[in-house]
Structures are given as structure tokens and as C-alpha cells.
Amino acid sequence: MPASKVLVVGSGAIGLRTSLELLRKKVSVILRSPRSPIDTSVCSQGAGGLWMPFHCDDPRTDRWAKETLDELYPIGKDDSKSLVELVPTLALHRNNHGPTTLDFTRNDYASGTGGASQLPAWSTDARLQFQHMTTEMLYWQNYINRLKIPPEQDILAAGYSYAWLFNPPIVDCPKMLETMLKEVESKGADVNVETGMEYESLEEIVDDAKSLGCDAVVNCTGLGARKLCNDQEMVGARGILLQYDRQDCVRTEDIAFREDGKDTNIMVEEGPWGSEEMPCYMITRGNTVVVGGSYLEGDTEQDIRDHERLRLLENARLMGIDTEKSSPVGEWTGFRPFRPTSRLEVDAKFSNEDMQIVHSYGYGGSGWTVYVGAAKEAARLLLES
Template sequence: IIRSAHAPKSMQTPSPGAGGLWMPFHCEDERTNEWASTTLQEYLEMEYQGHGAVEVVPAIIFKGEMMAGEEAEISGAHHPPPSWASNRDLGFSTVSIEDLVKGNTSHSSRPERGPSSAATAAIVNNGAGLSGGSDHKSRSTTEKKVHVPAFAERYHSAWTFHVPIVDSPALLGEFHQELIDGGADVNTNTLFSSASEAIEFANGCTGEDEIDAIVNCTGSGTLTGDESVVLARGVLRYYRRPPGFDTCMLIEDPPFASERYPLYAIPRGGYVAVGGTYLEDDIEASPRDEEREMLDRNAELLLPSDGMHFEPVGEWVGFRPVRPAGVAFGLNESLTRQANRKLKWVDNYGHGGAGWTVAAGC
């Protein structure tokens, strides 16, 4: 039995509007890397089997503003690779901007991969060809070229790797249909205002519909009254994907970006998601005019234009549920006792900006 206030592909929920990038982002939990690794294997297997909702692309994260003399050495000295970079399937490396621009890197080489099981192949082939309704056709990794923007020389170095991108509306639609086909009772127009209301509903289900556990995936933790969750507002615009554009780029360093205003482009299906913001406790539900102007400038910076002006084809605002103490994942003993029978309450919320990154792991 599944209850949700909105349908899975509704833009009023964070997941379909998100860029769908696999990469741990503002999910401060010691278990994140393990969850992310499990999810990475799932996505790579799907992509290997030809699932149209997952595409592996080259990725670049620019690090450290380029400065002169001793300042340049300082700028490049404080960017050790993140802990998740040790996963061999990513092909992660740190390169100089000079080598990146010249193409003298191993960035175009992706680790070889084969299928892990016939069972997995059978599952993912059922959804082959999904692309979120776009006409974009994914090319093999060997056909994908790395796009290095003109401003790259303003940075000291770069992290390069290969990363899965999830066409999130397509995959959510598939998950939803699988549940319905499997006989699940799915209602996407139900909003519980409290944990007590959800428990009352569960206790009222008897016979074949008896419920033995509630899994709370409300993101912000509102059902549990968890006031520690911080909503970090993200805003992005969608642009049509230029022919041959396959590079995911992310920057959080000056002179073009910051942690509050990251600069990124994520090719997803037939579109590119360009961002963005990371604004804690900002609850404005629509993009502001100045944010739209910023995102249009970001698109001009990041996308190969050949003199072409990019017109947005959509925009979106979402709120990342960041829980500083870590993801709430496991049995909630207090609410389990409140249920007053064998019903268990299990929490799974507060994944920050890593929802698609840890989706299969927790």
C-alpha cells in the first residue's frame, strides 16, 4: 500500500525535477558511500543492458581559482579527492587544466564492465527504450566527446570521471507502472498531516490489507516532527540538449561559482539541466527574475553555443531535505510504541541532495 500527496512524476515533488546526477551531495552520513556504491552498481548495470533511462557521461568538476605565483600553488593544494572517488567504476582522476584542454587525459577511457547477473538483465530489459518522452538517442561512451568550456583556464585543476545520469521522470514513471502492474494499492492524492493520522490509517487496514510496517519517506521528516531538517532550495532551468553535448560539469569555486550558487550543467535525456542554487531556509517556490537571468548566463558559459542563444524550455524549484545529524534511516522506536500493536514505524528521510545517488542503497 503506497500513499503520497502527489504522483511520482509531479513537479511538486523533488525527484522528477532534479538533474538525476549520481554524486554524493550534501548528505553528511557515514553510510552515504556504501549506499551510493550500491546505487552506482545498479545504474551501471541498467546502462550496460541498454536501459534508456540511464546514461553514463564524462563529468568534470573544476577546482581552485587560478592565481599567480605562490598563490597558484596554494589554490591547488587544498582539493583532495572526495572519499567516494575511490570507486574504480568511476575512473576518477585529478588533472591539470592544461592537460584537460589539450585532451591529454584518460578521461575518455571508461572502465570496462560486464553484466553481473541474468536476473538483473531480465529486470532492466523490461524498461529498455525509456527516455522521458524526449527524442534524444544515447550514444556509446566511445562516441562521447568531452566539452571543455572557454573559462576552464580560470581554474587550477579538475576532477574527471564517468557518472550515471538518471532520466528521473522516465524512471519514476516506470517504477510507478511496475507497482500498479504488480497489484500494489497506490493512491497519489493522500496527504497525512501527522504520524498519528498515518498510524490510524494503517491500524484500520485489516485482513489481506493488514499493514505490519510504515516506511516514512516524506523527505523533510514532517510526519515525525523532526525540526532538525534544513530545506536547501535549488533552482534550475532546462534547455534543449545541443547535438553532441555529453559532458556533465559542476563548479562550486570562485570566480564563477560558490557553495551557495553552484554552477552546473547536467545532460539528461533530450535536455540539459542548468543550475543553480543551494540556499538553506529559502522557501520561495518559484524562480526569481534575477535567478532566471543568472541561469541563462550559466547556460551561455557552460553549453557549446557556436553563437547560438539558448532559450529555456522549462524551470523548476526543489527543496533538498538536509539533515545535519545524518539520514534518519531505521526503526523509530517512539512511534512504533505509539502504534500500540505489531506495527513498526521505519524512517527513511533527510538525504540532502543525494536522493538519486543513494536510492537503491537505503
């Protein structure tokens, strides 16, 4: 039987968008979470908001990410600098990942393979205008693109000979959470996202769902699911950020197109500037520029350590922020809810004729990249069974 009244637990990106998906399909929703979606403890509010699959290894990720891009891209195109913005994004690499854009044939794009390359499958989506090129090509093009990026000699001296340049959507995360919450409320859901109470077990959630007259539950508790479901595969991957005010963020003298250039996201996961565990990146998100970062699985420290803060400041300098003239306005530590495969499935053990349980958690560093696709799939599981 398709569900008719659903208790959604968790009001991060996944819980809110899942609630919306159900409401748009005329299903009654009760939404519960202990804290407001924009509380600093909620992973979704502090995230970079960049659309790019990152540390989410589920084979379904590309499909969910595409469905999310389908929704975000038109908003970014029409509503620029508001909820979603399309921001040029540069990833620097030491080595070649296959043929550069100039070598691609029309067939490579049509077949969706990206040619004989090791480029990610998502890079072939034409909306992203993805290019793979040498650093020389990047700077040659930059006379036209006018991106705010560090000088060519610095990038070449550090050994970055190749670049990916693409144009993904960036979600203004706190604003999007507030917008989704308002829409959920306006569609008549029973909402309490500041209960102050964390569920201790799945049994407790099911009991609550029954007493509220629900015939289904969607568990969108992110990293909270580790304890709630005793899910040992879940791990927090600690991320640290400095936040700068976008308007007051002064760029160094030598940066290309300092005044009239376009804000650009920059991502480096290879040495010497970055590594997989300590990526060096900058993301322009709404009125904020965030500088990261780290990807440290199992590190539970809440505060930014002194040596980490120094490294983040150095990252800001490398990305072209004048750290003498601009100071961070805030900092944040968050824990990406990583699982080797995301858990988006019906819980066969707890579901029965009267109550269906769907889990939707474990999207790692890609929650904002897949949140629409994940919401649609959870709704399909509940309504098409």
C-alpha cells in the same frame, strides 16, 4: 517479527524504490501519496539525477551510494540514452586536492584511499574512471575524449587549474519514477499515489496502517517529514534550474568538438563561476539539459527571482550554451530535503509489537545517489528485526 504488509508513504525516488525492494522480497505493499511522482512539486522528478554524493553528510552515504551505483552502472552501460546514461562529468577546481592521477600508485587505488589526497572516498571506485588532473592535462586528453567543454583559455583565465573527470550514471528522473511506479503496480501492490491528501501526523499514518491491515510503515515523505514528525533538523535547500531541450541546445562557436563531441556534465562550486550557495552546473539528463543552480538552506521562495534567472542564463553561457540561439524550454524550483544525518531508522517511540515504523528521509542533494541503498537498508530494518 519481520513485517508482512507495509504501508509506504511517499512516492518519490525513496518511496518507490523502497516499495519495489519490499515487493521483490515478497512483502505486501500499500503505497500512498497525495500527488503523482511526476508532479512538479515532487523533488525527485525535477532533480539533476547525477550520481554523486552532494550535501548528504550521513556517514552511511558512501555505502548507500555504492549499492545504488551497483544497480545503476550496469543499466547505464547496457541501456544507454534510455533510463540511465553514463555521462562524462567534469568538476573544476582552483586548488589541488592531492596527487593527480598520474601520481597515483596502484596501491592507492587498492587501499581505497586515493593516496595522500583530499579526494572523496567514492572517487576510488574503478567503475567511475575517476581522474584528478591539471587543466592542461584535461585539454591534452581532450583530443581523444572529444568532450563538449568550454575553451581552455576561459577556464584558465577564471583560475581553474585542476579538474576531476569521471563517468557516473545519470538517471532520467521522470522516466525512472514512471518505470518504478509501473513495476510496483505490476507486482500487485495496492497503489494510490494521487490521494490529494497529506497526512497531518504520524499518529494519523499509524491509524491508517492499522485500518489497512498493515503491521509496518515506511515514512518516505522527504521534506514533508519536517511537519509530519515535527523534525526541526529538516531543512529545505532551495535549488533552481533552467531546462533546455537536448536536441536543440546549440553550443557556442568556440566550444571544443561542438558537433561530434560528447555531451558533458560540468560542475563548479568555486569562484568566480560558482560558489557553495550558488553552484554553476550543467547536467545532461535524458532529453533535457539542466542548468543550475543554487543551494540555499531555508530559502522558501517558489519562483525564480529575476536576478537569479539572469545568473542561470550566464551559467548556461559559461557552460558553452549559445544563449542567443537557444532558449530554455522550462524552469524549476525544488527543495532538497536536507538533514545533518539522514533519518533511516526504526522509530522506537512509535513502534510496538503490532506495528513497526521505519523513517527514510533527509537525503539532501543525494536522493538519486543513495536511493537504492536506502531502500535496501529500510527493507533490512523491517525484515531482519
